[in-house]
Amino acid sequence: MGRRCTFWLPKKKRFCAYPPLPNSELCGNHTKRSDDTWIVCSIDPSHTVLESNLESHLKRCPLLKRKTSLSLQPFYQKGINGGEDDDDDDDDVTSELKRMAVHSMSTNQFIELIEKIKSVHGLMCKDIRESYVVPETCRVWMDQAINWKIPFQEKHVIQQASILGNLEKHGVLKAPSIDSNGEPIHSSADSSNTPAVVEFGAGRGYLTQSLADCYGVSKVFLIERKSYKLKADRSLRQKESLMLERLRIDIEDLNLNAIESLQGLPYLAIGKHLCGPATDMTLKCCVGEGVAKSYLRGLSIATCCHHLCQWKHFINKGFFKSLGITKDEFHAITWFTSWAVDADHGSDFADTTTHNEKILAEVDMLSNMSATERAVLGFMCKDIIDAARFMWMRDNGLESDLVKYVPSNISPENHLLIAKR
Missing domain, CATH: 3.40.50.150 (Vaccinia Virus protein VP39)
Incomplete structure (x- = not known):
């Protein structure tokens, strides 16, 4: 079995499966760039992108296409079943706050x-x-x-x-x-x-x-x-x-x-x-x-x-x-x-x-x-x-x-x- 990237993926509880770059322990996705940082995608927080690529990524994020398609469906009505808070507070109370x-x-x-x-x-x-x-x-x-x-x-x-x-x-x-x-x-x-x-x-x-x-x-x-x-x-x-x-x-x-x-x-x-x-x-x-x-x-x-x-x-x-x-x-x-x-x-x-x-x-x-x-x-x-x-x-x-x-x-x-x- 070939070498694998040593970047740990916390959500998947395993290491990245991609092969590393030559003379590196990490793959291209996880190699840190000195002039750039990874940030959370503002459309889909489940993944991150390089800050320098954010503008172009937001135009083609897979979730964006699905959200746009869904919003055009006649049965989509934002928050119709969500209920109301007496205090007009729209934020959910996290388990930590509880x-x-x-x-x-x-x-x-x-x-x-x-x-x-x-x-x-x-x-x-x-x-x-x-x-x-x-x-x-x-x-x-x-x-x-x-x-x-x-x-x-x-x-x-x-x-x-x-x-x-x-x-x-x-x-x-x-x-x-x-x-x-x-x-x-x-x-x-x-x-x-x-x-x-x-x-x-x-x-x-x-x-x-x-x-x-x-x-x-x-x-x-x-x-x-x-x-x-x-x-x-x-x-x-x-x-x-x-x-x-x-x-x-x-x-x-x-x-x-x-x-x-x-x-x-x-x-x-x-x-x-x-x-x-x-x-x-x-x-x-x-x-x-x-x-x-x-x-x-x-x-x-x-x-x-x-x-x-x-x-x-x-x-x-x-x-x-x-x-x-x-x-x-x-x-x-x-x-x-x-x-x-x-x-x-x-x-x-x-x-x-x-x-x-x-x-x-x-x-x-x-x-x-x-x-x-x-x-x-x-x-x-x-x-x-x-x-x-x-x-x-x-x-x-x-x-x-x-x-x-x-x-x-x-x-x-x-x-x-x-x-x-």
């Missing part, structure tokens, strides 16, 4: 916030039940999809099956007929009667792939702001009479009503592990003011990354205001949720409702909390955030539910918001 705010609390402030969390959780989160459901129509698909040599793939398949099972249990999906081999039978008539599927934060699109394989669909819209390899698109496009559109756009900027091929159609909105504010933006996109609500047939969102939630994006700020919880306390609650993945998620948390009282009664200050105590508090905060979302859905005319769709040892991010019109 951490600093928590550590700057006095003992009394911290204890008071813990008491608020305990009280709200006791009132609002007792009925979050476990609902791990594997529908009969998914069993053969699961056996075929799971590669037992790749444990993480097995976990994803289990999660996908339970999301579909809960949709069927909630009356959003209709179970197809099963043949003698246990495989679902799909006809063109069945597909034409099913709603279109809009997957938010679709990633590679494997949740939609499982839905199409097990239940049959006729129209699919995959919403994702990033570009991915190894997508399910190729397999989906091979299905007869299935129309697929992939829209590379941030959910914050998506006007769902302006997608021409979706207009007038009933649709099912789904999302698996929608990180932080993406869940709130999706809810606003599908159910918010001005949305053609009559076309939404059902909705299923597996929430994720509650520590990234932002006050300005959150869909139900009124819920926290009514409880006397401030914007800063909300951000502290979101920061606590990161502790839910810091400890073992087995039998210790089988009944957190009874265990919480004992543990949190002993908490005096942040520095005195054990890993288990932090995890319990983190799970409580995750429950509260999703309970507020569930209440917003219910208040907006949806027959809604909030369940734990897989055991926490499969994924600690196991909350599923589900609703039907």
Whole structure:
């Protein structure tokens, strides 16, 4: 193997793969020039350019072309689902700022916030039940999809099956007929009667792939702001009479009503592990003011990354205001949720409702909390955030539910918001 550039790439956690220049340890891209400096591209901060080349680079930056193309699309409307901040502050609050705010609390402030969390959780989160459901129509698909040599793939398949099972249990999906081999039978008539599927934060699109394989669909819209390899698109496009559109756009900027091929159609909105504010933006996109609500047939969102939630994006700020919880306390609650993945998620948390009282009664200050105590508090905060979302859905005319769709040892991010019109 030939020599490689010795420049370390922190984001990729490896050295540069290009060959170095003669008589140098670095390649041409990373050789420092005495008369020039590398600066961050003002269009796309993910890469850097030489300061002397900046002007010409800005005219041909790949992201510029994509942004220009996107801005011309009828469904692009900057910030339509972004929400508003009471303080007219458009900046997101970083995790570091959240951490600093928590550590700057006095003992009394911290204890008071813990008491608020305990009280709200006791009132609002007792009925979050476990609902791990594997529908009969998914069993053969699961056996075929799971590669037992790749444990993480097995976990994803289990999660996908339970999301579909809960949709069927909630009356959003209709179970197809099963043949003698246990495989679902799909006809063109069945597909034409099913709603279109809009997957938010679709990633590679494997949740939609499982839905199409097990239940049959006729129209699919995959919403994702990033570009991915190894997508399910190729397999989906091979299905007869299935129309697929992939829209590379941030959910914050998506006007769902302006997608021409979706207009007038009933649709099912789904999302698996929608990180932080993406869940709130999706809810606003599908159910918010001005949305053609009559076309939404059902909705299923597996929430994720509650520590990234932002006050300005959150869909139900009124819920926290009514409880006397401030914007800063909300951000502290979101920061606590990161502790839910810091400890073992087995039998210790089988009944957190009874265990919480004992543990949190002993908490005096942040520095005195054990890993288990932090995890319990983190799970409580995750429950509260999703309970507020569930209440917003219910208040907006949806027959809604909030369940734990897989055991926490499969994924600690196991909350599923589900609703039907």
